[in-house]
Amino acid sequence: MTARLPLPREAAFTSRLRSPAVAARVGAVLGVCFAVCFVTGIISHWAQLPRPAVPFPTSPAWGYRVTQGLHVTTGIACVPLLLVKLWTVYPRLFAPVPKGARRLLLTTLERASIGVLVASAIFQLATGLANAARWYPWESFSFRTTHFAIAWVAIGALLVHIAVKLPVIRAAFGADVDDTALDRPSATVPGPVSRRWLLRSTWIATGVAVVATVGNTVPWLRGVSVLSVRSGDGPGGIPINTSARRADVVATAMSASYRLVLVNGDRAVYLTREDLLAMTQRSEKLPIACVEGWSASGTWSGVRFRDLLDLVDAPRGAHVRITSLQPKGAYRRTDLPSNFADDDRTLLALGLNGETLAPDHGYPARLIAPNRPGVLQTKWVSRIEVVA
Amino acid sequence: MMPLRVLLGALGVAVGLYGAWLLLDRQETVQVVEVAVWFLVGVLVHDAVVAPLALLAGAALPRLLPVAARGPAVVGLVVVTTVTVVAIPVLGRFGALPDNLTLLDRPYVAGWAVLVGLIAAAAAAVAVRNVRQASSAAGGPQA
Structure with a gap:
């Protein structure tokens, strides 16, 4: 006797709503969202390269805020879209295995590509959603490396899926959504809603998910974004x-013996915070835009970064390495490409929105540059070194 | 169309293999194994838990609601369930840090409840209207 799972047959799914006409329409929007996520994700990885072969532009200052906000928002929009898409095609999971070696091989390959597509799509949305809320339920793998690698897998599988389904997609968009030509033979029972209303529900759900979370990066929607990871408040x-506590810098940041060290070759200049405040003060309105998708604009005051480099006669076009007081962490030391170091808007900030920089914002001094991921806007700066 | 499809498919395979190489090349075996586990568990959770639950809901709906109320109920359920999936990380506040009060700093359960309440109220209002219209079209309630 063999135990068998009571798996349903494809023919047992009778709802007219589970139709390629619906799947193609939801899938098209989902595909566009995946493309947006992929492109903005590539931009984010480009922005984080220490020494990019093609320089990442410093303008517009709000560029990264928009691309990364779009990345996370579009990813969130994918959740309802993917769930409905999978619902419409779920019966295909139980499709009978075809006879004949050639058809069997083709079907197996196609279903393997679908498996990879579904798995990578779920993986990307689940890990991305968790990361945006700073939740790391996995033990060992690196979010950044893995999310980047699986993005290529997902887009590759999506291209294969489009190649396979192109005739069906064309036929679906060439006919009315209620057309039954593409339906499975058993999909004849009307659903509780029409196909149009199933699509409308999907768009509504997507819109609600976006509006409920986008206040993270769109300030005027903060009031209604009840599910956004951050209210936007802070020091x-x-x-x-x-925080300064988590970075283990509370004592060193507040210490009277704090000195900023500027290094160019064998030249070194030591500055106290008072020395920095005695230099020409500039003020720049620049956003802080985090890889997790939240962003906020602030008026930062402090010393122009280029003015500091001039103190050690650093030539224009020089790359700079910035070290933080924090004793450990992947971002203790960051590379500032020359175009950012030379940009007039790049500051070593000492104050924010008219107040002294809070310890959690990087007191005594932090980097703030235009169009740069927040994780590279180094806080508690202790050393600025020209690396040629 | 066939050459285009072949080209697209070949490009897809190449892009996907590049991703697989990125995954395998840049991480330790133990990390890749964990990614593989997550990869499979994600599909299993959908195919063996989420989708059957949706099937159950679809089967239960006609037993619980009159015909005229089912449409708005489905629309409401699609919106509520999918938005709730989006809300899982903030509802659980799994990433909250004691030293960072600017993170996960909203009353998420209350906000979610208000959102669900609004959607349910809208669906209920349409359902009531539909039921009334259906009964008046049928000549009103039978005496």
């Missing part, structure tokens, strides 16, 4: 990601 009116 100086701006949220934080890593």
Whole structure:
């Protein structure tokens, strides 16, 4: 006797709503959202390269805020879209295995590509959603490396899926959504809603998911974004990601013996915070835009970064390495490409929105540059070194 | 169309293999194994838990509601369930840090409840209207 799982047959699914006409329409929007996520994700990885072969532009200052906000928002929009899409095609999971070696091989390959597509899509949305809320339920793998790698897998599987389904997609868009030509033979029972209303529900759900979370990065929607990871409040009116306590810098940041070290070759200049405050002060309105998708604009005051480099006669076009007081962590040391170091808007900030920089924002001094991921806007700066 | 499809498919395979190489090349075996586990568990959770639950809901609906109320109920359920999936990380506040008060700093359960309440109220209002219209079209309630 063999135990068998009571799996349903494809023919047992009778709802007219589970139709390629619906799947193609939801799938098209989902495909566009995946493309947006992929492109904005690539931009984010480009922005984080220490020494990009093609320089990442410093303008517009709000560029990264928009692309990364779009990345996370579009990813959230994918959740309802993917769930409905999978619902419409779920019966295909139980499709009978075809006879004949050639058809069997083709079907197996196609179903393997679908398996990879579904698995990578769920993986990307689940890990991305968790990361945006700073939740790391996995033990060992690196979110950044893995999310980047699986993005290529997902887009590759999506291209294969489009190639396979192109005739069906064309036929679906060439006919009315209620057309039954593409339906499975058993899909004849009307659903509780029409196909149009199933599509409308999907768009409504997507819209609600976006509006409920996008206040993270669109300030005027904060009031209604009841599910956004951050309300937007924080010291100086701006949220934080890593506190001074977590970075283990409370003592060193507040110490009277704090000195900023500027290094160019064998030249070194030591500055106290008072020395920095005695230099020409500039003020720039720049956003802090985090990889997790939240962002906020602030008016930062402090010393122009280029003015500091001039103190050690650093030539224009020089790359710079910035070190933080924090004793450990992947972002203790960051590379500032020359175009950012030379940009007039790049500051070593000492104040935010008219207040002294809060310890959690990087007191005594932090980097703030235009169009740069927040994780690279180094806080508690202790050393600025020209690396040629 | 066939050459285009072949080209697209070949490009897809190449892009996907590049991703697989990125995954395998840049991480330790133990990390890749965990990714593989997550990969499979994600599909299993959908195919063996989420989808059957949706099937159950679809089967229960006609037993619980009159015909005229089913449409709005489905629309409401699609919106509520999918938005709730989006809300899982903030509802659980799994990433909250004691030293960071700017993170996960909203009353998420209350906000979610209000959202669900609004959607349910809208669906109920349409359902009531539909039921009334259906009964008046049928000549009103039978005496």
